[in-house]
Amino acid sequence: SDIALPSGANAEASVPDWFTEARFGMFIHWGVYALAARHEWVMTREEMDAATYQRYLDHFEADRYDPRDWARRAREAGMRYVVITAKHHDGFCLWDSDLTDWSVASTPHGRDLLGPFVEACRAEGLRIGFYYSLLDWHHPDFTVDGLHPLRNGDVETLNAGRDLTRYREYLHGHVRELLTRYAPVSYLFFDFSYSDDDHKRDVFNGKGAAEWGSEELLAMCRELQPDIIVNDRLDVPGDLVSPEQYQPLGPMTVAGRPVPWEACQTLNGSWGYDRDELHHKSPELLVRMLVDGVSNGGNLLLNVAPDGRGALPPVVRDTLAGIGEWMELHERSVRGAGPVTLPVDVLGPSDVRLTQRGDRLYLHLFAWPMRHVHLGGLGGRVAYAQLLHDGSEIRWTEADPTVRAYGSGMGGLPAGAVTFELPVLRPDVLVPVV
Ligand code: H79
Structure with a gap:
């Protein structure tokens, strides 16, 4: 049914x-x-x-x-x-x-x-x-x-x-x-x-x-x-x-x-x-x-x-x-994890889910983003970020509204937003060498 x-x-x-x-x-x-x-x-x-x-x-x-x-x-x-x-x-x-x-x-x-x-x-x-x-x-x-x-x-x-x-x-x-x-x-x-x-x-x-x-x-x-x-x-x-x-x-x-x-x-x-x-x-x-x-x-x-x-x-x-x-x-x-209790706000992209286990936040990307993911409300809270499948570090920056990075390029982000920088290609998808 x-x-x-x-x-x-x-x-x-x-x-x-x-x-x-x-x-x-x-x-x-x-x-x-x-x-x-x-x-x-x-x-x-x-x-x-x-x-x-x-x-x-x-x-x-x-x-x-x-x-x-x-x-x-x-x-x-x-x-x-x-x-x-x-x-x-x-x-x-x-x-x-x-x-x-x-x-x-x-x-x-x-x-x-x-x-x-x-x-x-x-x-x-x-x-x-x-x-x-x-x-x-x-x-x-x-x-x-x-x-x-x-x-x-x-x-x-x-x-x-x-x-x-x-x-x-x-x-x-x-x-x-x-x-x-x-x-x-x-x-x-x-x-x-x-x-x-x-x-x-x-x-x-x-x-x-x-x-x-x-x-x-x-x-x-x-x-x-x-x-x-x-x-x-x-x-x-x-x-x-x-x-x-x-x-x-x-x-x-x-x-x-x-x-x-x-x-x-x-x-x-x-x-x-x-x-x-x-x-x-x-x-x-x-x-x-x-x-x-x-x-x-x-x-x-x-x-x-x-x-x-x-x-x-x-x-x-x-x-x-x-x-x-x-x-x-x-x-x-997923095991032992549940809904997010941190006051985090997904600014983009939207096709994601968040889970949390203790003080760990997990971001599940249902579609691979265009290089950046922006989460609001995390200012001062991120200690480290990594991809889960291989433990590799993900670099991130916290938005500073007083800084106009790349001209006005990163404008529009509220204070406290954290921007994570992902590889352009989803790293677990192998590209054949020809
Ligand atoms: O075991 C599996 C199914 O065989 C059984 N539940 C899962 C786990 C199941 N299938 N359908 N249903 C339970 C619900 C059926 C509801 C309906 Fe009706 C029967 C819809 C129309 C006829 C009940 C009676 C609700 C409305 C009228």
């Missing part, structure tokens, strides 16, 4: 330091829909009933599943936490739940996928998060609504025997299983509520806090995992704001206060593996998205979609490696 979900965090929201420090995580959408290979909403887009969808369970071998490979690639890309779809909207569970057979246990693979995943991530020092879908298009008590695969059937009859209070118990039971079997779990990404009036007009039987039992669910999460981070899609205030495929224009606030936030983004527009969606964001663009988020106080949860056999496609591996190359040189400008 290209829609930023309506969301809200508690104005008092806070998250543990590890999360803000990390800044960059891996989202993994994997389930039997990877075999259909045409978007994770295929079940409802094509109005498949469970019997039709069963073919994907029947052919789910996951014979190339190698969570240590995923974890290593996440770590090398500079990610520090991983959030995997334990259950998506199709209701299929990646673990062998006591509460349903609609799980990996009923596939040719036949055994728990989350245990090995959690172990592999921990070995790489990654924090564990689970995505859990509030929607469930398979559960017999989940009432048919406007998003459901059976929405064009005889809905009244279908819903006659369905009881959302039983579904609520199932949902709570699942979360209890996940938080006890795989503890410690650092993060839960619930998805999603659609109960407000606007949505009720479009989508009959919208569902929200009452249907999910959100307050009770949240209390259980906190009881089982006191330090857990829970996102804001339960229709009650959460610990962070979770814009979807959307980069906020500035720091996100609730009641005027900055709140923790995390943008989730796809590589190619689909969350689940989509064989035919070949438009991929470049590593350069993804790095800009990461930097843009950090400059506004946010994290990036970047999605990858393993294929039906469990492998990361070559383009995904290359993209992660490309990001990793950048992170190797520039990590400290």
Whole structure:
């Protein structure tokens, strides 16, 4: 979806330091829909009933599943936490739940996928998060609504025997299983509520806090995992704001206060593996998205979609490696960094982002400038300036309004402006010698 979900965090929201420090995580959408290979909403887009969808369970071998490979690639890309779809909207569970057979246990693979995943991530020092879908298009008590695969059937009859209070118990039971079997779990990404009036007009039987039992669910999460981070899609205030495929224009606030936030983004527009969606964001663009988020106080949860056999496609591996190359040189400008608190003012050029970590200011140039960068408000504050990738010195001068350098050439700069002198060519772009 290209829609930023309506969301809200508690104005008092806070998250543990590890999360803000990390800044960059891996989202993994994997389930039997990877075999259909045409978007994770295929079940409802094509109005498949469970019997039709069963073919994907029947052919789910996951014979190339190698969570240590995923974890290593996440770590090398500079990610520090991983959030995997334990259950998506199709209701299929990646673990062998006591509460349903609609799980990996009923596939040719036949055994728990989350245990090995959690172990592999921990070995790489990654924090564990689970995505859990509030929607469930398979559960017999989940009432048919406007998003459901059976929405064009005889809905009244279908819903006659369905009881959302039983579904609520199932949902709570699942979360209890996940938080006890795989503890410690650092993060839960619930998805999603659609109960407000606007949505009720479009989508009959919208569902929200009452249907999910959100307050009770949240209390259980906190009881089982006191330090857990829970996102804001339960229709009650959460610990962070979770814009979807959307980069906020500035720091996100609730009641005027900055709140923790995390943008989730796809590589190619689909969350689940989509064989035919070949438009991929470049590593350069993804790095800009990461930097843009950090400059506004946010994290990036970047999605990858393993294929039906469990492998990361070559383009995904290359993209992660490309990001990793950048992170190797520039990590400290994002990890542990955040928005600028110094009273600095970008005078030009404008296509830049600023981040700050302690007393270090990082200037990210999204386009290479015409030799000079001017920052206002830094008079007397600059001790040293360098390019980050190689540590090379950047010379700078502080504007002195009483001096007319080069005639009137440097006019127009306010007092306290600092002008940095960059090489004409971007130095990491090699020019072939002919
Ligand atoms: O798991 C990925 C997606 O499958 C899932 N969230 C990410 C992380 C997702 N996709 N879309 N959405 C969540 C939101 C969907 C919103 C819509 Fe609607 C459904 C727009 C129109 C139909 C809800 C109901 C909002 C308006 C009506």
